[in-house]
Amino acid sequence: MSLRFSDEEFQAAWKELDEPQLQGGWELFTGTMGVNIYRLLDQETGLYEYKVFGSLSSCAPELCADVYMDLAYRKHWDGYVKELFEEQFDGQTAIYWEVKYPFPLSNRDYVYVRERRVLEVGGRKIWVILARSSPETPCPEKNGVLRVKDYKQTVAMETDGAGGTKVFMNYFDNPGGMIPTWLVNWAAKSGVPGFLTDMQKACSDYHSYRCKK
Template sequence: MALQFTDADFQEAWRELDEPQLEGEWEIFTETTGVKIYRLYRKETGLYEYKVMATLSSCSPEQYADVYMDLAYRKQWDTYVKELHEKDCDGQKFIYWEVKYPFPLANRDYVYVRERRDLQVNGRKIWVVLARSSTVSQCPEKSGVIRVKDYKQSVAMEDDGAQGTKVFMNYFDNPGGNIPTWVINWAAKSGVPGFLKDMQDACIKYSNYCKNRK
């Protein structure tokens, strides 16, 4: 199986847990209770890359990592999921994900690889999940659905010292097509905090979900 992510990729993902690296033209985009979002304009695409700092209560970072990785469970709590499952292509595991977009916009779908590592770093325990888009011939594009071909996301989590979880997220995707600016801004400004809140609620209910699944 081809190496998808390196040790350096994982180190880059967690090193901003203490303080995000905001050199260059990063700017504060929005700040709500427990969530701060920065953005960087990428001239080559005309889109923004985002960095998110957040504190999530109620659950441990290991629990959040388990919820984040559980595709079957996400289909229950994430209302924007149209289709989500893992595929095995030539010995390599890929994830297919179709996202619902508001009418009249076309849905988007992703084919991506991901990896989770639970790291020990100078006495700290840090959970990291990396994901990025991949081209797979066994996952042809669907009629009426726009394939997102440029996507990356990294998430790093550790205990916040107060029975909660400190989170750093870095992400970018190019949804393609003609999407109104207000939709993109809403997705970043409201959608990201909303997703984190939904994941927090899902984490609280996860143990019962696992019991009922058995």
């Protein structure tokens, strides 16, 4: 199977840790809990793409990357996950993810591919994870669940030099349907910092979770 992600995409991801690329219409959306979130309007959809810069003060980047990649564990600590698993679909490996939405909105699901690399850059070690929707993967849609067909996420992590992790995240998805603006804004303003807080706790609990398996 051909490579899903290019070397250039991985290089572009880690460089944001050193020099955020915010020219061309990016605006500061919110800054809270040590996290700055920028957004860029996608003219075609009217939706926003986001870039997140922050830190996880109490866990190392390798641990963060392991927790982020562990799908089974995420079902334990992320309350928005209804289903999440990796599977072969007609010989193609992809991830299926169903996300809980508040009533009366329909849940959304994603079929996506991802790749993790550990980059050595001038003596630095940087973990980069890329993901994007895979509409060509033959995974049937469910009744009552809307399939998100335009999704991408980039995560780059390295040590902050003090036992924690410096994080860059870039993401966009088009959830489809009619979603109230307040919910979109809440997800970006509160959901992302909340996710990072939950992930930090998940990192601290990961060793005990692994021991119980």
